[in-house]
Amino acid sequence: MKNSNSISIKNSNTSLLVKISLLIALSVVGSYIKFPGPVGSIALDSLPGYLGVIIIGGPAGGIVLALGHLLSALNSGFVLGPIHLLIALIMGVCGLIFSYFIEKNIYLAVVITTFFNGVVSAAVLIPFFGIPFFYGTAPVLTVASFVNILLAVVVAKYLKDKVGN
Numbered sequence: 158m159k160n161s162n163s164i165s166i167k168n169s170n171t172s173l174l175v176k177i178s179l180l181i182a183l184s185v186v187g188s189y190i191k192f193p194g195p196v197g198s199i200a201l202d203s204l205p206g207y208l209g210v211i212i213i214g215g216p217a218g219g220i221v222l223a224l225g226h227l228l229s230a231l232n233s234g235f236v237l238g239p240i241h242l243l244i245a246l247i248m249g250v251c252g253l254i255f256s257y258f259i260e261k262n263i264y265l266a267v268v269i270t271t272f273f274n275g276v277v278s279a280a281v282l283i284p285f286f287g288i289p290f291f292y293g294t295a296p297v298l299t300v301a302s303f304v305n306i307l308l309a310v311v312v313a314k315y316l317k318d319k320v321g322n
Contacts, residue, residue, distance in 0.1 A: 180225075184202045184205045184206060184224070184228060187201035187225070188200045188228060202226060204308050204309050205221055206221040206248065210256050220249065222245075223245040223252075226244055230245075240282065244278065248274075251270055271303045275299025279294045
């Protein structure tokens with residue numbers, strides 16, 4: 158006879174996997190909702206990842222953000238080539254940053270993560286693409302980041318009010 162504790166752990170793991178998979182699928186859908194940008198476009202693919210950070214935690218949300226970016230990049234033809242792997246890593250880190258600050262103050266979390274996702278992540282790419290790329294990308298990326306993060310917070314609040322935990 159199976160231990161009920163091991164069944165509970167399996168159900169918990171399955172539930173987490175289903176949530177992550179659903180959020181990744183929503184990232185693919187969000188990748189079709191685009192903001193115009195100088196290099197390809199910037200999409201709403203990270204909204205489900207930030208929602209995942211709020212609902213299921215930083216590491217799982219970070220995975221959704223990273224994979225969501227890669228699937229969005231695939232949808233756009235990998236315009237930046239292998240640099241998308243670095244960007245996916247940065248997106249995962251953004252999820253962890255958001256997770257850390259959301260425990261302290263939701264508004265602070267939105268501002269800091271928007272800055273990191275919009276300005277810092279674009280600055281990391283300066284050695285590869287130069288300053289003009291940064292100036293062209295950072296403003297659009299910052300606005301898109303803010304919209305993604307803010308919508309994730311609003312959706313999470315709505316879900317909490319309607320569904321509960």
